[in-house]
Amino acid sequence: MIVIYGIKANLNPIKLQLSNVIHGCMQSVLGMPEDKRAQRFIALDAEDFYYPADRSAAYTVIEINIMQGRSVKTKKALIQLLFQRIEEQLNIAPIDIEITIKEQPAHCWGFRGMTGDEAHDLTYKVQV
Template identity: 60%
Template sequence: MITVYGIDVHLNPIKAKMSDALHRCMTSALGLPEDKRAHRFVPLEKTNFYYPGGRSEKYTVIEISMISGRTEETKKKLIKQIFSAFERDLSISPIDVEITIFEQPSHCWGFRGITGDEATLSYKVNV
């Protein structure tokens, strides 16, 4: 699951394009299937979104929650792909993108009425 935060006037017009860019990165780096898209956008008024100096109003925060098991190399590949895609496809400089990956063991996830450790997934987690 991905949650994206940004200033509303900059985030709202590009949400669909941003979702497409994120999904391409997730399928490429993690091997997720095409139908595995779970993105949440949180557009904030400028007065509710403080960001570090040296950043523009395009500053975007991306939080990725996933079942633990991916290698350090795979997670770094994902992060770098997102930086590249945002710069190439959305004209958002890497200085304006902050990415955090949160991992939890599969038994801490619940979906489809079961816990993650009970689920049979159509993709590999240990990549």
């Protein structure tokens, strides 16, 4: 699950393109299949989104929730690719992007009526 926060006036016009960039990075680095896009956009009024003074109104927060298992190298590669592609394709400078990867053990995930550690039919690898 990925949650993206930003100011409504800036985030809404780029939602689809940003979604595509993020999912493309997830596919490239983590091997996520095309049909595993789980994203939520939280578009806030400017008065409801406080951010550091040295950032612009394009400031965007990306929270990536994943099961534990990816290596440090893999997670760093994902973060770097996100910075690169978001800047290239959306003209948002890395200073205006904040990325947090939140990991939880597989037993803390629930989907399709089971916990993540019970799912043995995933179409992607967690240990990458």
